[in-house]
Amino acid sequence: MTTSRDWLGWHEAYADPASLLSRRLAVVQERIGEVLDAAAPGPIRLVSMCAGEGRDLLGVLDGHPRRADVRGRLVELDPQLADRARRRAAAIGTDVEVVTGDAARLAAYADAVPADLVLLCGVFGNIVDADVARVVAAAPQLTAAGGTVIWTRHRSEPDLVPTILGWFAAAGFEPVWLSDKSNGYGVGVHRYTGVPAALRPDETLFRFVGSG
Numbered sequence: 001m002t003t004s005r006d007w008l009g010w011h012e013a014y015a016d017p018a019s020l021l022s023r024r025l026a027v028v029q030e031r032i033g034e035v036l037d038a039a040a041p042g043p044i045r046l047v048s049m050c051a052g053e054g055r056d057l058l059g060v061l062d063g064h065p066r067r068a069d070v071r072g073r074l075v076e077l078d079p080q081l082a083d084r085a086r087r088r089a090a091a092i093g094t095d096v097e098v099v100t101g102d103a104a105r106l107a108a109y110a111d112a113v114p115a116d117l118v119l120l121c122g123v124f125g126n127i128v129d130a131d132v133a134r135v136v137a138a139a140p141q142l143t144a145a146g147g148t149v150i151w152t153r154h155r156s157e158p159d160l161v162p163t164i165l166g167w168f169a170a171a172g173f174e175p176v177w178l179s180d181k182s183n184g185y186g187v188g189v190h191r192y193t194g195v196p197a198a199l200r201p202d203e204t205l206f207r208f209v210g211s212g
Contacts (some may be wrong), residue, residue: 024185025055028121028150031177031189032060035117035148039066046072046096047112047142048119049103049135050208054085054096056121062092072096073112075103104208106141107201114144114196123206124153129160131206136167138205140197149173153186161186 016022036044044066048057051074061067074089076082079100086098101108103123118139124132132153139149149168153161165175165188172194179187 020184023183024152024187025059027179027183027185027187028056028119028152029060031150031187032057032117032119033064035150036060036064036066036070039069039116042069044070044072044117045112045115045144046070046117046119047109047115048072048074048121050121050123050126051076051085051098051103051119052078052081052122054088054098056119057096058085058088058092058094061094061096067092067094070094070096072115072117073109074098075101075108077102102204104204104206105201106138106199106203106205109142110199110201113142113199114147115142116144116147118142118147118149120149120151122152124151124160124164126208127206128209129163132160132164133167134205136164136171138200138203139168139171139173140192140194141199143192144196145192145194147192148176149190149192151188151190153188155181155184155186161188164188 054074061070074085074096082098082100089096089098099108143149153164155161168190173190173192176189176191
């Protein structure tokens with residue numbers, strides 16, 4: 001996975017609480033919190049693709065009563081962003097592994113899936129449509145039966161979100177929640193109704209193009 005975008009600079013938008021990224025982050029965190037609150041007793045497995053600094057998940061786990069139950073893997077290619085996530089995970093005392101590696105390669109998730117919560121946030125807006133379809137089709141390899149996928153995608157025209165909904169349905173997922181288009185961003189929640197598929201570790205799902 002390659003891209004020339006300055007991802008450290010891109011993350012600076014989170015410092016502005018009025019920015020689109022900050023407002024989307026708050027919604028994603030709400031949805032993550034709801035999944036953790038509703039989870040059955042026992043371990044909660046999760047994976048995060050292109051995790052960045054891990055703001056979405058780690059911001060929720062910090063102080064959450066289910067924090068000790070969470071086991072998972074955050075995958076991020078940029079070493080500085082991955083290091084920030086790793087240090088924050090350690091600081092809040094959560095047993096979440098941060099891997100510096102190519103999140104497009106399914107091998108990055110070996111021994112961490114199927115997961116109860118799969119985060120595909122900040123991915124779909126930065127890859128071509130065919131690769132979005134490929135990621136959704138591969139989601140059954142990452143998601144446990146009854147597990148939840150939370151994903152994001154901008155709502156700029158041409159709006160791909162309605163098509164993404166169809167791709168999730170075809171992959172065996174049912175819709176749980178979708179943000180309103182007027183917000184300017186898309187956050188979706190889907191639940192997997194099928195049986196987890198075997199992981200194909202040799203498969204590469206996408207190439208980042210950094211479109212937004």
